[in-house]
Amino acid sequence: MTLALADGHDDAAPPAASATPSTDSADAGFARDMAVHHQQAVEMSFVVRDRTDDEGIRRLAYDIANTQANQRGMLLGWLNLWGLPIASGDEPMGWMDMPASPSPGHDGALMPGMATKSEIKRLGELSGKDAEIFYLQLMTDHHKGGVHMAQGCVERCVVGVEKRLAQGMVDAQESEIDLMADLLKERGAKPR
Incomplete structure (x- = not known):
């Protein structure tokens, strides 16, 4: 419902440019x-889903793929709503005042935490445990x-809904990091 206020402002009107x-x-x-x-x-979640029969890992991969695909859609939708380009010539992570360029020989990882091309390839070649x-x-x-990037948004972003999404990412991914540590321990392994 749109309400016209006595001062002539419309509560449902889009924010000023x-x-x-x-x-x-x-x-x-x-x-x-x-x-x-x-x-x-x-991508990694879909790869592992097809490389294991373990229901716990398949469920985790499904949850991560669905959650992050939905969040990705929101992020791209906001860019579209704001009339901003989906891609820019800017350096990744430049908005955080940190270069994201991989060091020489890093095999194409674009940002902190991202897997390299060879790691993605290797994941697709492994199976089971x-x-x-x-x-x-x-x-x-x-x-x-x-989490590092989302915390950067919580600190630097000004759009409230985006800051809340970023904080939700921090909370959910920190919880999943703990879960994955337990799943690794069950398999006799640990984080890298």
């Missing part, structure tokens, strides 16, 4: 970078990088 984040804002940078980060988590362990190790690293 000045409230829209700029293309180089923390809000836009986080939305872009986390969408890329989440896409890799979805070996695939489970490697997935849990990769996803632990991935979540740690994601």
Whole structure:
């Protein structure tokens, strides 16, 4: 319902143009970078789902893939709503005042916590317990990088709904890091 107020302002009216984040804002940078980060988590989760019969790992992978695909859709939707490009020429993580470029020989990892191309390839070649362990190790690293980025948004972003989503990511991924540590321990392994 739209309410017209006595002062002539409309509560349901969209925010003024000045409230829209700029293309180089923390809000836009986080939305872009986390969408890329989440896409890799979805990819790794689908890979391990097909490489193991363990229902616990398959369920975890399903939850991660669905949650992060949905969040990715929100992030890309906000960029679209704000009229901002989905991709930019900016350095990943530049909005956090930290370079994300991998060191030479790092095999294409774009941001902290992301798996390299060779690690993704290796995950697809493993099966059973070996695939489970490697997935849990990769996803632990991935979540740690994601938590760092989401905390950056909580500190720097100005759009309230985005800050709340980022805080929710921190809380959920820290909980999943603990769960994955337990799952690794059950398999006689530990995070990298």
